[in-house]
Amino acid sequence: MxxxxxxxxxxxxxxxxxxxxxxxxxxxxxxxxxxxxxxxxxxxxxxxxxxxxxxxxxxxxxxxxxxxxxxxxxxxxxxxxxxxxxxTPRGTVRVAMFPSGAAMLLAGLITRAAAAGVEVLGRDIDQPAANAPGQLADFDVVVVHRDERDVAQWGPRIEATLLLREPLEILLPPHHRLSTRKRVPLRELADEPWIGVEGGLMVDDVLRSLAAISGVNPRIVQRVNDFRVVEELVLAGVGVALLPRYVLSTRDLVRKPLSGVRIARRIEAVTRTGATSRPAVNAVIRILKTLAHETVEHNTRPQ
Structure with a gap:
């Protein structure tokens, strides 16, 4: 009726x-x-x-x-x-993050969103950033990281919010011959074995960028996606590796910036166009921006 x-x-x-x-x-x-x-x-x-x-x-x-x-x-x-x-922000927001981003941001996002009346269902998924549009079929927000030199556009159906730029540093074992340097020239790592990641992921893209701009082609001997495992391999002397600056180390390793070249990852929150008109999704994006800002502030604070 x-x-x-x-x-x-x-x-x-x-x-x-x-x-x-x-x-x-x-x-x-x-x-x-x-x-x-x-x-x-x-x-x-x-x-x-x-x-x-x-x-x-x-x-x-x-x-x-x-x-x-x-x-x-x-x-x-x-x-x-x-x-x-x-x-008002209400309801459930499904969020996917790459693993090191989840370690950095997910706990704070869940607790702060809950205080605002939003339930966050988070997943850590290690996929290339280019897969984000496909992931949006299952998630409201996808947090990705890309080589900052990657200028590929997302397209009209996708909105991306920059959260932070994070420099990458060289990870060395404690007694490495370059461990006392303030900065490490890339050319002095030309003959070193490197620990890389699966092709298509952020670190692999950065290593390709380094090769293109410097002529130094890293000799990759192992490909491991989990930074925790990377630490163990570096500690064992298997090779050197790149590690984002704000990723917490669990082992006593040496981290040094490269000299003569800038390398960093760009961390973005990706949504479908118009999704942020939903108050709950908009709240999640605002919280992510705040957490990212606090991460940078905490890691640049004078000791």
């Missing part, structure tokens, strides 16, 4: 005449009568009966009016709920 026809029936019950109901609904009396006849056919029972020159509700009509009040009240509550979702 049509809700607007139910509303007409209720107006008739409250106002007593078809003319009064028509005036209240800004309709003609004939239009109201026609709609009420259609409602009666939809209900399959007699809702109105003659009462002199007027009509009155039958017992079935009165029952339907009482149910109509319940239906309209439920619709009002539903509209209020939808209005709240449009105006």
């Amino acid at each position: 049509d809700v607007e026809r139910l509303r007409l029936l209720r107006e008739l019950a409250e106002r007593g005449t078809v003319h009064a109901a028509a005036d209240a609904m800004s309709l003609t009396p004939s239009a109201v009568s026609q709609q009420l006849k259609i409602l009666q056919r939809e209900a399959g029972v007699t809702l109105l009966e003659p009462a002199g020159r007027r009509v009155r509700l039958t017992d079935a009509g009165r029952v339907l009016v009482s149910r109509t009040d319940e239906v309209l009240a439920a619709l009002d509550r539903a509209r209020a709920d939808m209005d709240s979702y449009r105006s």
Whole structure:
């Protein structure tokens, strides 16, 4: 049964005449009568009966009016709920992050979003940044990292919010011949074995960039995606590696910036175009920006 026809029936019950109901609904009396006849056919029972020159509700009509009040009240509550979702952060936001980004940002995002009334369902997924548009089929926000020299555009259906730029440093074992240098020239690492990552991931892109701008082609002997495992291999002397500056180390290793070249990853939060109009998604993006800023501030604070 049509809700607007139910509303007409209720107006008739409250106002007593078809003319009064028509005036209240800004309709003609004939239009109201026609709609009420259609409602009666939809209900399959007699809702109105003659009462002199007027009509009155039958017992079935009165029952339907009482149910109509319940239906309209439920619709009002539903509209209020939808209005709240449009105006305040509520609901669940699904977020995917690359693993080291999740270690840096996910815990803070979950707890701060919860305080704002938003539930974050987070996943750590190690995929190339180029896969982010496909991941948005399953997630509301995808946090990616890219070589800062990567200028590929996302396209009109994707919005990207820059969270931070994070320099990459050389990770050396404690007694490496270059461990006492303030900065390490890339040319002095030309003959070193390197620990890389799977092709297509951020560190591999950075190593390719280094080779292109310096002519030094890193000799990769192992490819390991997990930075925790990379630390163990560097500590064992298997090779040197690149590590983002804000990634926490668990081993006593030496981290040095490269000299003569700038290398960094760019961390972005990617959404479908227009997704940030949803208050909950917008809140998640704001929290991510705040956490990223705090990470940079904490790591650049004078010791």
